[in-house]
Amino acid sequence: MKPQTSTTEVIELCLLIGRIMLQNGAETYRVEDTMTRIAASYGKEEAQSFVTPTGIVFSLSQVEPSKLVRVSDRTTNLSHVTIANNISRKITAGDLDIQAAHEQLTKLDQAGVKFSMPTQIAAASLASGCFAIMFQGHWSDFLPACISGGVGFIALLAFHRFFEIKFFAEFLASLIIGALAFTLLSFGLGSEADKVIIGSVMPLVPGLLITNAVRDLMAGHLVSGLSKGAEAFLTAFAIGGGVAIAFSIF
Structure with missing residues (x-):
């Protein structure tokens, strides 16, 4: 059972992992599926996402406000996509709390390219x-x-x-x-x-x-x-x- 988390924390986590995956070459449907699965693991079954190559719109429910993240820089770094996928699986399995997941994703987002x-x-x-x-x-x-x-x-x-x-x-x-x-x-x-x-x-x-x-x-x-x-x-x-x-x- 996951500890109680705020709506803002769940939204920020979903948008962060979605942006990382989209910026590094993940498919649109994979990004949407990852975000909705993470939200569902925190009890937000009505979460909706709309992903395009240049932006992400995400909302946890019909009564919650939607949030937009602009994605202007895109590259190909499938290792980042793989790491983000692994983090999302740990989140949905309950092996990683939201604070630790956010820290790992922030570190991944700030990391440069793997090869010189x-x-x-x-x-x-x-x-x-x-x-x-x-x-x-x-x-x-x-x-x-x-x-x-x-x-x-x-x-x-x-x-x-x-x-x-x-x-x-x-x-x-x-x-x-x-x-x-x-x-x-x-x-x-x-x-x-x-x-x-x-x-x-x-x-x-x-x-x-x-x-x-x-x-x-x-x-x-x-x-x-x-x-x-x-x-x-x-x-x-x-x-x-x-x-x-x-x-x-x-």
């Missing part, structure tokens, strides 16, 4: 080379794909700091990847420009976003599914536009 920036760049670079080989490129394309992919990922991170609209950053990063790939091939590094470029842009492709859009649509969350699908389409269009301009120049 050089590690992320190295992973993107290596993945680019492996994708180039996977798409039937020659082994001579591995090194230029690694270089182009690593430089493109660095450009993406740098441009994200200067442009509020992330599509500009993805467009410029893909343009740099295309230009660098053709430059490397002109110096004799690599044999097929298309394989090098395809492998290099793969770290920029919104794979999780596309997956979540489909899963939200299948779960009946049409607003979130369509909006995530539109975001994924714009991202893919930005990447394709940058590569197309590189092809037209070179």
